[in-house]
Amino acid sequence: MDCILEIEDLSLSFGGLQVLRNVRLDVLRGKVTALIGPNGAGKTALLNCVSGIYAPQAGQISFDGDNIIGWSPERVARAGVARSFQNLELFPSLSVLENLLVARDQHFRGTALGAAIFFGPARRRELLEREKVERVIDFFELWPLRHVRAHDLPYGQQKIVGFARAMAADPKLLLLDEPGSGLTRDEKEDLARFILRLRFDWEVSILWIEHDLQMVSDLADRVHVLNAGECIASGTPNEVKQVPAVISAYVGDEAIAVPPKKSHAAAI
């Protein structure tokens, strides 16, 4: 199978805390790969390893043929990996348009002096990149929001703008960190539509962290399940659903179920 991202035996720990343990997973080229798992399973940590924010102790991450372990976040991004963040890391005082243009940073050339003079090459470049960003604005239907400061947007729109900003970088691999959390039903439907359209219209591979299992089984081509730092299952959504380890990780089993405490009931 043609994989854009292959992770092998990835281990990450902070002091005595083992966050990821020999994780092995892959992302298919041009497909949507979901990464699911309970809270604290290490999903975001894995994304941070891929984008170069965390330095894993062992393992290999190969992106498009390069081993990107040890690369700086900037270098990873320039190689074609873009991401959205869980906690809305938009630039609050910049407009939506400017937020998207920051993602095109690597395509700009020139000095501060040229930028201060502005007219001529700097202006032409600005307009050219603006046209590229306009395609993303069209795609995500952000027309009325172009000049609104990110700080003034409601939560759901900030999430979509975060998604759009990652796409404005025109990445080969898109990392989405819980784009659906906190969205209303309508906004989630928009999100699902955007992911599907990207999957079919845009040549991008997606690694997508999501808690909404319904959405995952509807949209994902392949699912990896993380639990307590280990990858416990990989496969199509339907295959993964049958794996006993996944079921016990999500709903627990009798062996580890804790009986309700009496004192709780008394307190209520």
Added chain:
Amino acid sequence: MSINMNTQRIPSSLPTSRGRTIALRRGRAQWLTVLLGALALLLLPGVASVFWVHLANVSLIAVIAAVALNILTGNARLVSLGQAAFLGIGAFTAGILQRAYDVPFPVALAAAAVAGGIAGFFIALLSLRLRVLYVAVTTLVLHFTVTTIFSFVQAVFLDSSGIILPLPSLGILILKTPTQWYYFLVVVAAIVVLGALNLLRSFIGRRWTAVGEHDLAAEALGVPVAKAKLSVFAVTSAVVAFAGALSAYYVGTFSFETYNLGLAIAYLAMIIVGGVGSVLGSVLGAVFITLLPHVLDQMFLLLDLKIRANVLAGIHQITFGAMIVGFLLFEPRGLAELWRRFSAAAADWPFRYRSVDRGNR
């Protein structure tokens, strides 16, 4: 449908362009405001007394330095207490070069800018991994280091009472009277303001703001964070040092005592009162804080109140402090926001709010 395909979406025959949406001035009303402002600046020496032209000159120099500080502190979020130090670096570089090699005025100014840029670059290197408060402490260290060096240099190599600079000349033009200085400074300040506005709408300005607001997110988007921090410190410090050299030449003499922490705080007050992160705010704040004590003095003079000098100094300090606290509490976006609201209301007059089809910009 890749992002790179078919970027020519809009027929050029349509009466619209992206160029218009990134223009600095939109619409006739804004052009008119700029035109009227330029006219007022041009005519000021004709109607004002020499004293007020002098104050205008001091304000214009403050504008140049405040615009730079506001980009560093307001946009890139690197709080600098080193403003006085950078101003001093400019003055001392120009002064020493003038004294030792008798270099021409433009060369001394350029050298001051270069020296400020180098100092800013090294401070940025030291504070590359630091955030808000820690950057402020680094610049505070710079302040005390540099001022100590100034006092030593001045006592040993220059005159301990202060260094006197000759009248500067630009080719055949000699800057002697306040009015001559005024026109020169208006042009320089206009260039700096225009440059700042252009920088902030370019990728460099976006990079600086992005790194200031969320360095991790910026880095994950491919923005060279270290380069951005180094460049914003170097560029703005160069402009501040340039303003310091201008100021030394304008006054004709300078001494290390001028560059105290109070001066650095006064500059922070300018950008807070004017509007953090706004070029217009830097201009308004610099003029406001520079004129404040003098306007108060004139008021007392008009009211025929005889106030002792030491009491007057106290009144200046209290008003200064009250202004900072007042703006922080009631209008954190400063004079620039007041102006924005006023001009929006003026544009909609006689209606109370904007009709829907006028849009939000």
